Amino acid sequence: MPRTVSIAAPKKKKIRMNAARRREEAQRERELSLYGMTLEDVRMEPRPGRFFLCLIRAILIFMASFGMMGALVSSFKLSFSYPVVITGLFILSFLTAFLYYNKLTFYIGYFVVFGSFIAFSLSFYWYINSGYQAFMNEVFNSYSDYFRLLSTREASEFITDRYTTVTIAMLFMGWFFSILLNITISGYMNLPATFLLTFLPLQIAFYIDIVPPIPYLCMLLAVYISVAVLGRSGHFTLPYRRENDLDFTRRRKKKRHLHTYLASSRGMLQVAGYSIGLSVLFLLLAGGLFADDLDSRNVSNGVKNTTDRFVKSFVQGGFSALFDRYSAIGGLARGQLGGIGNVNPDYQTDLYLRLVPNNSGNIYLKAFSGVRYQDNCFFEDEAAELLNTKDYLPRLAASHDVQLEDLYEDHDYVSKIWIALTGADSGYLYRPYFPLLSSKETPLAAGGIPETKQQKVLAYYDSLPSFDNEEVMKSFGVDSLESYEVLYLPFEEQIAYDPNSDITVQYQELVYQSCLQIPEELKPSLEQAAKEAGLFEAAAAYPSLKDGENHPLNPDDEASLARYKELQSQRLGIAARLKRYFATEFSYTMSPGTTPRNEDVVDYFLHTQKRGYCAHFASSSALLLRYMGIPTRYVEGYMCTATDIMDGTPVSDDASGWQSNASELEKSGVVEVQLSDGSAHAWIEIWLDGYGWIPYEMTPPSDEEPMINLDLFSLFSGLFQNAPRNNSSGNGNNANAATGTGNLANIFGGLRFLLRPLAILLCALVLFLLFFPLYRRFTEFLKIKNSQKHGDYSEALLLSYRRFLRRLIRRRCPELKHPTLRDVFNEMEKEGVDGTPIPADELAPLHSGLSEAAYGRGELSAEDYQALRPVLSSLNRTLRPKKQKNKKR
Amino acid sequence: MNSRNIPYRITYILALFLMFLAAVFYRQSLLTVLLLLLLILPVLSLAATRFASRRLRISVENPHDELTLPATLRVRVILHNPTPFPLLNCCLRFTARNLYFPPLPTQELLIPAEAGRRMEYLLPFRLDAAGMFSFSLDEICVSDYLHLYSFRLKRDFRFELPILPAPVTLPPLNLTKAMIESEESVPSPDGELTSDIRQLRDYRPGDRIRDIHWKMTARVGDVMVKEYERAKDLYYLLLPETDKRSLQDCIAYFYSLGQWLLKQKENYRVALYHIEDRSFEFLPVSSEDELLICLYRLYLEPVEERSAAYESLLNQKPDIGGVIRIHGAHILS
Numbered sequence A: 001m002p003r004t005v006s007i008a009a010p011k012k013k014k015i016r017m018n019a020a021r022r023r024e025e026a027q028r029e030r031e032l033s034l035y036g037m038t039l040e041d042v043r044m045e046p047r048p049g050r051f052f053l054c055l056i057r058a059i060l061i062f063m064a065s066f067g068m069m070g071a072l073v074s075s076f077k078l079s080f081s082y083p084v085v086i087t088g089l090f091i092l093s094f095l096t097a098f099l100y101y102n103k104l105t106f107y108i109g110y111f112v113v114f115g116s117f118i119a120f121s122l123s124f125y126w127y128i129n130s131g132y133q134a135f136m137n138e139v140f141n142s143y144s145d146y147f148r149l150l151s152t153r154e155a156s157e158f159i160t161d162r163y164t165t166v167t168i169a170m171l172f173m174g175w176f177f178s179i180l181l182n183i184t185i186s187g188y189m190n191l192p193a194t195f196l197l198t199f200l201p202l203q204i205a206f207y208i209d210i211v212p213p214i215p216y217l218c219m220l221l222a223v224y225i226s227v228a229v230l231g232r233s234g235h236f237t238l239p240y241r242r243e244n245d246l247d248f249t250r251r252r253k254k255k256r257h258l259h260t261y262l263a264s265s266r267g268m269l270q271v272a273g274y275s276i277g278l279s280v281l282f283l284l285l286a287g288g289l290f291a292d293d294l295d296s297r298n299v300s301n302g303v304k305n306t307t308d309r310f311v312k313s314f315v316q317g318g319f320s321a322l323f324d325r326y327s328a329i330g331g332l333a334r335g336q337l338g339g340i341g342n343v344n345p346d347y348q349t350d351l352y353l354r355l356v357p358n359n360s361g362n363i364y365l366k367a368f369s370g371v372r373y374q375d376n377c378f379f380e381d382e383a384a385e386l387l388n389t390k391d392y393l394p395r396l397a398a399s400h401d402v403q404l405e406d407l408y409e410d411h412d413y414v415s416k417i418w419i420a421l422t423g424a425d426s427g428y429l430y431r432p433y434f435p436l437l438s439s440k441e442t443p444l445a446a447g448g449i450p451e452t453k454q455q456k457v458l459a460y461y462d463s464l465p466s467f468d469n470e471e472v473m474k475s476f477g478v479d480s481l482e483s484y485e486v487l488y489l490p491f492e493e494q495i496a497y498d499p500n501s502d503i504t505v506q507y508q509e510l511v512y513q514s515c516l517q518i519p520e521e522l523k524p525s526l527e528q529a530a531k532e533a534g535l536f537e538a539a540a541a542y543p544s545l546k547d548g549e550n551h552p553l554n555p556d557d558e559a560s561l562a563r564y565k566e567l568q569s570q571r572l573g574i575a576a577r578l579k580r581y582f583a584t585e586f587s588y589t590m591s592p593g594t595t596p597r598n599e600d601v602v603d604y605f606l607h608t609q610k611r612g613y614c615a616h617f618a619s620s621s622a623l624l625l626r627y628m629g630i631p632t633r634y635v636e637g638y639m640c641t642a643t644d645i646m647d648g649t650p651v652s653d654d655a656s657g658w659q660s661n662a663s664e665l666e667k668s669g670v671v672e673v674q675l676s677d678g679s680a681h682a683w684i685e686i687w688l689d690g691y692g693w694i695p696y697e698m699t700p701p702s703d704e705e706p707m708i709n710l711d712l713f714s715l716f717s718g719l720f721q722n723a724p725r726n727n728s729s730g731n732g733n734n735a736n737a738a739t740g741t742g743n744l745a746n747i748f749g750g751l752r753f754l755l756r757p758l759a760i761l762l763c764a765l766v767l768f769l770l771f772f773p774l775y776r777r778f779t780e781f782l783k784i785k786n787s788q789k790h791g792d793y794s795e796a797l798l799l800s801y802r803r804f805l806r807r808l809i810r811r812r813c814p815e816l817k818h819p820t821l822r823d824v825f826n827e828m829e830k831e832g833v834d835g836t837p838i839p840a841d842e843l844a845p846l847h848s849g850l851s852e853a854a855y856g857r858g859e860l861s862a863e864d865y866q867a868l869r870p871v872l873s874s875l876n877r878t879l880r881p882k883k884q885k886n887k888k889r
Numbered sequence B: 001m002n003s004r005n006i007p008y009r010i011t012y013i014l015a016l017f018l019m020f021l022a023a024v025f026y027r028q029s030l031l032t033v034l035l036l037l038l039l040i041l042p043v044l045s046l047a048a049t050r051f052a053s054r055r056l057r058i059s060v061e062n063p064h065d066e067l068t069l070p071a072t073l074r075v076r077v078i079l080h081n082p083t084p085f086p087l088l089n090c091c092l093r094f095t096a097r098n099l100y101f102p103p104l105p106t107q108e109l110l111i112p113a114e115a116g117r118r119m120e121y122l123l124p125f126r127l128d129a130a131g132m133f134s135f136s137l138d139e140i141c142v143s144d145y146l147h148l149y150s151f152r153l154k155r156d157f158r159f160e161l162p163i164l165p166a167p168v169t170l171p172p173l174n175l176t177k178a179m180i181e182s183e184e185s186v187p188s189p190d191g192e193l194t195s196d197i198r199q200l201r202d203y204r205p206g207d208r209i210r211d212i213h214w215k216m217t218a219r220v221g222d223v224m225v226k227e228y229e230r231a232k233d234l235y236y237l238l239l240p241e242t243d244k245r246s247l248q249d250c251i252a253y254f255y256s257l258g259q260w261l262l263k264q265k266e267n268y269r270v271a272l273y274h275i276e277d278r279s280f281e282f283l284p285v286s287s288e289d290e291l292l293i294c295l296y297r298l299y300l301e302p303v304e305e306r307s308a309a310y311e312s313l314l315n316q317k318p319d320i321g322g323v324i325r326i327h328g329a330h331i332l333s
Helices: A019-035 A050-075 A082-100 A103-123 A125-147 A162-187 A191-199 A214-233 A265-289 A302-317 A319-323 A382-389 A404-410 A470-476 A505-514 A520-533 A535-540 A558-585 A601-609 A614-627 A642-646 A712-720 A728-737 A744-789 A793-811 A821-831 A840-855 A862-878 A882-888 B005-026 B029-054 B214-220 B247-263 B288-300 B309-316
Strands: A037-039 A043-045 A248-252 A256-261 A349-355 A363-370 A372-374 A377-379 A414-421 A431-433 A456-462 A482-489 A632-640 A649-652 A670-676 A680-688 A692-696 B057-061 B071-081 B087-098 B106-113 B117-127 B131-143 B150-164 B178-182 B197-202 B224-228 B231-240 B268-274 B279-285 B324-327 B330-332
Touching: A019 A037, A019 A840, A037 B087, A050 A082, A050 A162, A050 A191, A050 A214, A050 A265, A082 A103, A082 A162, A103 A125, A103 A162, A125 A162, A125 A302, A162 A191, A162 A214, A191 A214, A214 A265, A214 B029, A214 B087, A265 B029, A349 A363, A349 A632, A363 A377, A363 A382, A363 A680, A372 A614, A382 A505, A520 A535, A520 A558, A520 A601, A520 A614, A535 A558, A558 A614, A558 A680, A558 A692, A601 A614, A614 A632, A614 A680, A632 A670, A642 A670, A744 A793, A793 A840, A793 A862, A821 A840, A840 A862, B005 B029, B029 B087, B029 B131, B029 B150, B057 B131, B057 B150, B071 B087, B071 B106, B071 B131, B087 B117, B087 B150, B106 B117, B131 B288, B150 B288, B214 B224, B231 B247, B231 B309, B247 B268, B247 B279, B247 B288, B247 B324, B247 B330, B268 B288, B268 B309, B279 B288, B279 B309
Parallel strands: A256 B106, B231 B268, B231 B324
Antiparallel strands: A037 B117, A043 B117, A248 A256, A349 A414, A349 A670, A363 A431, A363 A632, A372 A377, A414 A482, A456 A482, A632 A680, A649 A670, A680 A692, B057 B071, B071 B117, B087 B106, B087 B131, B131 B150, B178 B231, B197 B224, B268 B279, B324 B330
16 A cells, blocks of 8 residues: 655756765755754855955964974074065965865866976976985984984985075975975864974974074964964864855764854964964063983983984984884894894994004904804804814914913014903904905905915903903993903914814814804805806816815925815805996995895895995805805904004003013003994804914905985985885986986886886775775665664665665766756666656555655664565666576576 | 763873873883973863853854745854854754644764854755744854863853744635634624623733723723624634644645635635643634644644644634534635
């Protein structure tokens, strides 16, 4: 029995309405039937002008962007053109804020703004980068002063006219921030987002107790107060969102309806004015707090110290330094490789040495020796310890019970070195010895081991009682000081390649057993590198020697001695060839970038990175030489250079007791040398049969650290890239930088970094388009179930009808944009859903039920819903594509 | 305590706490200044809001005396903030209803009262049903700038406005008259009185001025009113049978029929049925004003699910004769 519904179907609206508006109108119709009245759109008289509303927003955005940029730049004493920046930023803020004037300016304006922004970026690419580099250089300088760092990173400024470059960079960054601030201020009046955007960059200055000029702070404070007050009031909505010139938004709840006034232009102006006044007054009154006694260096706490560590890493190593897998502040790495993108020494003293300078050159202080290599790490395992117990360093005769007097009697030249540990790892014994070869010597030309460069470490002593004195401790600025003395022979007394009779066969077997270990998976990579380095050619220079030949040395046999001499020369020749290869093809840097987690550090260094610091060269050469059959071990410690000794502090003119018969360098007396963690070093030791371990320097010279390549645009792209920024290919920009302009091809080439983010965005868009219908259908299903659960059967039926209607419009009557119930049922009576007319009697119950659900006073009952839902479902099924139906059949 | 302020208070305390932590741990002078500002801001905000809210003036204007359907009632709310401090968070709470219907959900108007300015807000009520429209504004809640506290200002703005039904086209009518008591003060069609004065009594509100016995009033000192003898006569008697289903049709047809009878220069009576005591009141109608009074009285009566007026009338006055029943859109005589 068809039911009759007395309420007429809703009238077709003349104006085109969006979905929200249609829902609002439907709700009002419902209210009219329920309450006999409804409250239409509340209005204000007279209505505020849109221009005024946008202008206030523009002022707020300008104050925020200029306040932030000005505060930041002025904090680091960079000058810029005030008229240009103020005018430029105000115009840009004005244009940006007026994007929200109406829908047209919003949708088209953003394209124009982004287009102009990109055009500006490309036109002034080098100026912007140079301004950024100038700023970063000033930041580095300030931070180096603050942290009392000895080294400073420095970016090469492409264009040196800082006044111009900083001005243009400010315009660029101000524009960038004004676009973001336009969203946070104009769009949402959101204080946290605005605060983060404008206040976080200022931390660069605040962190090192630089207080920006008060006027900029006033601007920012005024913006914060305005945004907080306006945001909470709710009267800030964008003009373009005002559908059909609405003055109020309407939010419906069950027991109350809230009508919020959208935009109070005069109220906004008044609030902004009061905010400015209040911030000026407050900052002037509170100005006394900006005093020097708040210098944070005088107070210490854990949080600041922790952040200090990160900040220092960042200052020294850049952004990638924050992603180091373990500490990178210098000192010993204990065989850990590849996890450090930048080595950032703190240049605090780790070791004190006291010695009498002689002309022996650099001194190595050996601490760690790694033998087994696995998972990017050299391990000081059991074999390494066994090898260290009888460390056959050049003529080593270490003994703890040797007395100085005994040495004086037995040797012509004996020296003493005193070592005190402050910051160095006290778990190691730092044993001094000299490198075998200087970087300029060629072992082949020398024909073996040079005689004058060998020395012996003879004995390690406990610290002398005098150094336990408290005053001496204080003079070092530390509470405890672990110190000991080492006696060594600064000059070799005997022939270099004289066989060492102390070396046992067991020791040599252990050396060959443990110090030729290479991970299997690395062998192809090492073979390729050895070929590229020409190591096989170097080995072939001694054709009489066969691989793996290892006969016990007989000192009395001339042939045996000659053979061992040739073997030594071959090994040193291969090492020298490798060293040349590194010197020519590789470069030294303290910022090589972190090795990717799934890569082996040696493989990555030899074939991809080709730049690194001492640990990279030492580890790679150790494995390469092992691959060539030369027992090698990886060593870490400290290196005291001749320059360090020259810069040392004389502590005593009397060198007596410190040496015996050794030649004192220009009567310098006893000199104290301080070694910082920056002096930590890695090198290798090569095993020579019958002789022992030879220290060998593989790291190429690094007289000056190259300028870092700071690029503002790659700063953003770095977030999307896995590869380290400081790779060698990144230096290509410098060529064009010299001209200050570059060409378009290069610029577009430089924008290649955008490909990945664009691809990600595109994929996200495709995924969204693919899954959105499914998502919509799922949410509709949930809504229907939810309505049923809460007994709101009217809503459930209407939701089902909406889905049916959408499909009907798409498949059958696309000309109907917003059909009423009557339109839909007239259409179905004429043509049905599949072209066959449906009798009106069949449709009447559904029609009346939907009308009741939409406009009736009461709710549909569960029985009615259960009766009508199958009808609607069957109609819906007939609208499905025929292909799908055939498939099912 | 306004529950809406609680999230803002929590946010404020959280911000204060974070700023305090930042100031303590990072020891940045600006953070200390911001912390101080954050502590002072609520005081300033509350003081300014209190000052301005006490001086806030509000009025509600209704430009109509009555409205005929279809109609839109435009109520004007005027806020005047004479102080230099803008009040951005004024929440006006008002209710509106047609007495025949349940009340609308409480409406809240969140509006600013800009400093030194008279602001007018227009509330357009679209009316779809005849009846008595009632509007009341009870409270204004003014929150400070940070929404930490709300000042509640009690106000009492009320008015009622009758909404007249839209005229309808009447069907062809064949009406009969009923035998009911007449009131002598009501002139017959030829303008003559038909009965003598039965007694004099004290004035009661609602008595007509022309019934006042002026001489006796002057003599006694109290207002005395003449009460006439009543006589039965034949009149058209309209009985609106208002029930919930056909209420609006009933009112519309009743009003249109009443107007039509007045145009025909007919005096008639309207039988108003009081549900509480099942009694009837017979109101004489001889002019448009009296018809409106009948209508307003009708608006104030409660409505039954199904009207039992006719049955009650027959029970009470079985010899009343022809009654014109108005039942929904049907006129039965």
